[in-house]
Amino acid sequence: MNILTQFAETVTDAPKGDIFTTLGIDWQTLVLQIVAFLLLVWLLKKLVYPILIKSVDKRQEDIESASKLADEARKQADDTKNQIDKLLRDAKAQANDVVQTAKQEATAAIELAESKAKKHAESIIESAHTQLERDVIAAKKSLRNETIELVALATEKIVKNKIDRKADENLISSAIKDAS
Amino acid sequence: MNNLFAALDLHISIASEEMFKILGFPITNAMVTGVLGTAITVWILAYVSISVKKGKYNRFVGLIQWVFEGLLNSIKDVIPNRELARKITPLAVTMFFFVLINYWLSVIPGLDTIRINGVPLLRSLASDLPFTLSLAIITVVAVQIYAIKHLGVFGNIGRYLRNPFKDPLGAFEGALDIIGEVSRGTSLALRLFGNAFAGEVLLIVIAVLTGFFATIALPIFMAFELLIGFIQAYVFFILTVIFTALAQENHTKDTHDSSEHSPAVTPKAIKQLE
Secondary structure (H helix, E strand, O other): OOHHHHHHHHHOOOOOOOHHHHHOOOHHHHHHHHHHHHHHHHHHHHHOHHHHHHHHHHHHHHHHHHHHHHHHHHHHHHHHHHHHHHHHHHHHHHHHHHHHHHHHHHHHHHHHHHHHHHHHHHHHHHHHHHHHHHHHHHHHHHHHHHHHHHHHHHHHHHHOOOOOHHHHHHHHHHHHHHHO | OHHHHHHHOOOOOOOOOEEEEEOOEEEEHHHHHHHHHHHHHHHHHHHHHHHHHHOOOOHHHHHHHHHHHHHHHHHHHHOOOHHHHHHHHHHHHHHHHHHHHHHHHHHOOOOOOOEEOOEEOOOOHHHOHHHHHHHHHHHHHHHHHHHHHHHOHHHHHHHHOOOOOOOHHHHHHHHHHHHHHHHHHHHHHHHHHHHHHHHHHHHHHHHHHHHHHHHHHHHHHHHHHHHHHHHHHHHHHHHHHHHHHHHHHHHHHHHHOOOOOOOOOOHHHHHHHO
């Protein structure tokens, strides 16, 4: 006899009768179990579930409110970040303006200084030119006087004689004649 | 081998067995275990609710609360109508916890070994067909009550009985719906009974076949049974909720021609669960 046959033999111990009796379905038992279960449901509905449902509702409300607060905090953080970004942008723009203005002012100052220096240099050069011309004239004058003296001395030495007024006039006249 | 089994006196009975009578009413071993299961269910839920009320939380309270919240969310997903969802909650949630605990009672040691007058003392209520049948009857009746509340008596009858001369296809569909209601109840009862009974038989047979090695082999099958118990309890719970939603679904289909109120209840989902 194999295992299955053994089990089959054991199952035949089940009560004999109609299908309901075999399956253990008794209408009295069925009604009793239905009533008992409904009583249990009623009892739990009255005493247990309201507390549990309330706690679940409260927890969900807490979660929702916490979620809302988190959303608000996130929104505030975003707003603050936007404000900071805006302030940074403004500050950068202002700094750029300041730098630009400073550059322009510096350029203007440099140009002014350059033009002043140029004018000053030109005036120095002009005065130097004037002084040089004066010095040249003075030098020329001095040279001329010295040349005349040297010519006179040389002439005196060459002529060796003191020429009087009359002789000078004669010489000049003869020279003019020669020249003409 | 035959002698070995004979010595072990393998005892398998489809029906629960009478242990004694009270006022002429037969008390079966499944009923005795059922009383234990009821006491455990009431104790657990009462303990959790009292702890929650007093604000005394521990891991066990947190676990039960988590499960309870999960069940509520499942109901809410299937039945978006908050009022209806709250009405069906006590019945559906009680079914879940009651079926789960009674199913798990088949795993406790002593199954088929503790006997009084040759009758095993422990037999899970979930493996007692009258009990699963009574749960199925409660579900089917509850669904009809909620359907009548939403559609009215004649509206609900109109779901099943239509004029075959005006709407022959609808009349056929109505007849199929009547068969469907009966088959839903029957399948609810037989599914739970079949799983629980087969689980108990499996544990007994494994214990007999493995002999002394049962201490190693049984825990594996016990863990498997715990998992199956949870699945069966959840399936019973969710099908109760879905059948209730379907009654409302028929109503909304007629009035709004839209299934937006019960997006989770689809024929495919029901087929998968069944």
